[in-house]
Amino acid sequence: MEWFKKNREGVAGGEKKEIPKGLWTKCESCGEIIFVRELEKNRWVCPKCNYHFRIRFSDYLELLTDPDTWKEYDRNITSADPLRFKDSKRYPDRIREARKKTSLTDAVVCGTGKIGGRAVSVAVMDFSFIGGSMGSVVGEKIARAIERALERKIPLIIVSCSGGARMQEGILSLMQMAKTSALLAQLQKKNLPFISVLTNPTTAGVMASYASLGDVIIAEPKALLGFAGPRVIAQTIGQELPPGFQSSEFFLEHGFVDMICERKELRRTINLLLEYFSGNGSPRA
Numbered sequence: 001m002e003w004f005k006k007n008r009e010g011v012a013g014g015e016k017k018e019i020p021k022g023l024w025t026k027c028e029s030c031g032e033i034i035f036v037r038e039l040e041k042n043r044w045v046c047p048k049c050n051y052h053f054r055i056r057f058s059d060y061l062e063l064l065t066d067p068d069t070w071k072e073y074d075r076n077i078t079s080a081d082p083l084r085f086k087d088s089k090r091y092p093d094r095i096r097e098a099r100k101k102t103s104l105t106d107a108v109v110c111g112t113g114k115i116g117g118r119a120v121s122v123a124v125m126d127f128s129f130i131g132g133s134m135g136s137v138v139g140e141k142i143a144r145a146i147e148r149a150l151e152r153k154i155p156l157i158i159v160s161c162s163g164g165a166r167m168q169e170g171i172l173s174l175m176q177m178a179k180t181s182a183l184l185a186q187l188q189k190k191n192l193p194f195i196s197v198l199t200n201p202t203t204a205g206v207m208a209s210y211a212s213l214g215d216v217i218i219a220e221p222k223a224l225l226g227f228a229g230p231r232v233i234a235q236t237i238g239q240e241l242p243p244g245f246q247s248s249e250f251f252l253e254h255g256f257v258d259m260i261c262e263r264k265e266l267r268r269t270i271n272l273l274l275e276y277f278s279g280n281g282s283p284r285a
């Protein structure tokens with residue numbers, strides 16, 4: 001016996017209206033429907049609530065470096081599969097798929113360019129490649145970006161966006177934390193500036209190594225920052241955590257981040273800092 005027959009056509013409002021893809025998008029924070037072209041012009045920042053959408057490495061390079069000055073290095077360093085790791089997929093398959101999807105070879109792009117006419121060594125992470133995770137390739141490329149800064153005596157800028165170490169490479173991923181941190185100590189000895197930019201999200205192994213070792217640490221507004229997830233921390237320390245404790249704003253308040261900088265001000269801010277570090281007087285606001 002049928003008690004109830006679902007009549008789809010009779011439901012008020014009908015089917016959910018689809019937003020045509022590519023033309024309009026919905027703000028992940030405030031829900032505002034925004035014209036994609038307007039969002040693009042606004043550097044992928046919501047005009048209503050200032051939410052910073054996650055952007056690609058290429059957007060940051062375009063935003064930060066002077067036109068026609070970018071030169072990429074170490075594009076062809078590739079991951080091995082030392083643990084023969086398999087979760088839902090084999091690790092080499094996962095890498096192959098990520099490459100196809102993102103046109104990247106791994107989760108960071110490194111090279112040199114100019115900002116305001118000054119030569120800089122730059123590394124930009126990209127979350128779309130396996131969550132921006134740091135395996136031995138990311139570690140090696142970051143290490144080489146630091147070495148380039150050392151060799152050429154130029155400042156280093158790293159834009160981080162990462163879920164942390166890449167579990168598929170086990171302890172080899174964790175070793176990258178020590179490797180990059182040791183090289184950054186050399187940079188410091190030579191008095192070469194390192195500006196670390198934290199974007200949404202910068203967490204775990206990346207946060208606990210190079211991302212938090214900048215001479216100046218800049219964060220984008222409302223980025224998720226931290227080491228472990230809130231539940232793990234709450235269980236470990238047996239205490240309740242204050243609201244919003246893993247945000248850029250909380251980190252600024254507690255001295256972990258030096259400044260929060262909106263994306264549209266990022267280039268100007270870095271430029272001022274580079275001017276300051278170069279010894280050409282104090283930066284103008």
Ligand SMILES: [Zn+2]
Nearest residue numbers: 027030046049
């Ligand atoms: Zn919004």
